[in-house]
Amino acid sequence: MGYKTIIGLEIHVELMTKTKIFCSCTNEFGGEANTHCCPVCLGLPGALPVLNKSVLEYGIRAGIAFNSKIATRTKMDRKNYFYVDLVKGFQISQDDIPLCDGGYVEIELEEGTKKIGLTRIHIEEDTGKSIHTEDGDSLLDYNRAGVPLIEIVTEPDMNTPEEAQLFLEKLRATLKYIEVSDCKMEEGSLRCDININVVDTETNKRTNITELKNLNSFRAAVKAMEYEEKRHIALLKEGKNTVKETRRWDEVENKTVVMREKGEVADYRYAVDADIPPIEIKEEWIEEIKKHLPELPHDKKERFIKEYDLPEYDAGVLTQSKDLALFYEETVKYANDPKQVSNWIMGDVLRRLNDEEIEVEDLKFGPKNLADLIGLIDDGKISNNIGKKVLREMFETGKKPEEIVKEKGLIQISDEGELKGIVEKVLSENEQSIIDYKNGKDRALGFLVGQVMKATRGKANPQMVNKMVTEMLNEK
Numbered sequence: 192m193g194y195k196t197i198i199g200l201e202i203h204v205e206l207m208t209k210t211k212i213f214c215s216c217t218n219e220f221g222g223e224a225n226t227h228c229c230p231v232c233l234g235l236p237g238a239l240p241v242l243n244k245s246v247l248e249y250g251i252r253a254g255i256a257f258n259s260k261i262a263t264r265t266k267m268d269r270k271n272y273f274y275v276d277l278v279k280g281f282q283i284s285q286d287d288i289p290l291c292d293g294g295y296v297e298i299e300l301e302e303g304t305k306k307i308g309l310t311r312i313h314i315e316e317d318t319g320k321s322i323h324t325e326d327g328d329s330l331l332d333y334n335r336a337g338v339p340l341i342e343i344v345t346e347p348d349m350n351t352p353e354e355a356q357l358f359l360e361k362l363r364a365t366l367k368y369i370e371v372s373d374c375k376m377e378e379g380s381l382r383c384d385i386n387i388n389v390v391d392t393e394t395n396k397r398t399n400i401t402e403l404k405n406l407n408s409f410r411a412a413v414k415a416m417e418y419e420e421k422r423h424i425a426l427l428k429e430g431k432n433t434v435k436e437t438r439r440w441d442e443v444e445n446k447t448v449v450m451r452e453k454g455e456v457a458d459y460r461y462a463v464d465a466d467i468p469p470i471e472i473k474e475e476w477i478e479e480i481k482k483h484l485p486e487l488p489h490d491k492k493e494r495f496i497k498e499y500d501l502p503e504y505d506a507g508v509l510t511q512s513k514d515l516a517l518f519y520e521e522t523v524k525y526a527n528d529p530k531q532v533s534n535w536i537m538g539d540v541l542r543r544l545n546d547e548e549i550e551v552e553d554l555k556f557g558p559k560n561l562a563d564l565i566g567l568i569d570d571g572k573i574s575n576n577i578g579k580k581v582l583r584e585m586f587e588t589g590k591k592p593e594e595i596v597k598e599k600g601l602i603q604i605s606d607e608g609e610l611k612g613i614v615e616k617v618l619s620e621n622e623q624s625i626i627d628y629k630n631g632k633d634r635a636l637g638f639l640v641g642q643v644m645k646a647t648r649g650k651a652n653p654q655m656v657n658k659m660v661t662e663m664l665n666e667k
């Protein structure tokens with residue numbers, strides 16, 4: 192008996208244009224409540240919207256990056272519904288002619304590349320925000336009203352929570368690459384709704400779709416999908432079905448909880464917004480946008496392989512995010528050893544970023560500092576191991592590597608005379624190890640080298656120590 196999970200996503204992405212979609216109010220995040228507003232985004236009677244051309248451009252950029260067909264003629268429609276954060280009583284969106292039609296995103300699975308189809312990408316305005324206080328009051332902030340959005344709707348092409356996660360990661364990385372959004376989930380500039388259900392592959396019985404909303408991180412999204420997958424399968428096994436409903440993820444209880452049951456499909460009475468003229472998009476403009484589109488992840492990866500002579504794996508990891516790729520290229524400019532820079536970034540730097548769940552832009556040090564650290568190792572001033580220690584300190588304090596080395600007295604001991612004295616002392620204190628070595632126990636050599644390193648608190652030049660200990664042992 193087998194079950195197949197079916198997952199489709201709807202993603203809302205706030206565009207980082209300077210101004211809102213239909214007025215010249217700032218599109219900056221935050222600000223004192225109700226200060227980024229004007230009669231247009233407040234929907235006061237008689238105020239007329241004027242479409243921001245940049246919103247079209249950003250939407251087209253996304254369409255190009257995701258292989259969609261860009262409409263040459265489109266329009267804006269009114270989606271009617273009542274909610275307090277939507278003062279006009281309708282949202283200006285797109286109904287039957289989206290800006291971008293179709294398209295796909297490729298994700299890398301163990302068994303190969305999988306194409307996740309997109310149904311559409313359309314532009315629309317965001318609504319205001321309700322804030323429910325602990326005292327039971329509801330406050331309204333309309334700063335977000337009229338913030339430009341693209342809504343990306345996928346086909347139900349994902350079959351595991353992992354595939355959905357890979358899709359979301361790729362989508363976010365690409366949107367950041369093409370500079371249409373900062374995709375900060377914690378600030379709501381990327382919001383994701385999930386439709387999920389399960390089919391019994393033998394009987395073809397399927398559960399009703401559950402819609403998951405209010406997911407504030409990819410991690411929460413994955414947990415919610417895994418939870419729902421199990422819940423749907425358990426019900427199918429009992430011969431039961433799910434209720435068509437909207438659920439949210441409860442971080443504390445570690446489960447999904449019902450928000451509301453889904454009744455009939457809402458009739459939004461879509462109608463053309465007569466205040467906004469039909470939109471005509473010329474082929475030349477699309478070509479122009481295509482020409483100036485920033486380098487996409489795949490192209491960057493290929494370039495890294497060629498330009499820096501990196502293995503495909505390295506190039507893939509380094510181009511996962513635009514900021515990481517930029518950090519890499521900047522470091523190489525100063526350090527001039529592409530593979531070594533890659534090793535440091537993929538190793539110690541990424542590990543720390545993942546552990547602390549921070550992004551490369553949150554680092555306290557810059558590419559030049561990392562390059563300087565690599566330089567200190569290359570010049571034999573510090574050992575590789577001390578380098579790792581210095582890097583840890585750079586993470587904490589953001590101090591320059593030379594400064595840390597100086598302050599902590601970490602300069603590598605490469606002075607033969609000085610090292611000789613220490614090696615002699617270690618040997619005289621470890622007679623047994625010398626005998627062991629003479630009897631063919633190679634481990635004794637490692638032990639003695641280790642003792643010398645310990646005596647110098649890791650500052651001795653390891654190659655030199657190795658050589659000297661071997662030589663002196665052989666002389667005995």
Ligand SMILES: [Zn+2]
Pocket residue numbers: 211214215216227228229230231232233337
């Ligand atoms: Zn405004």
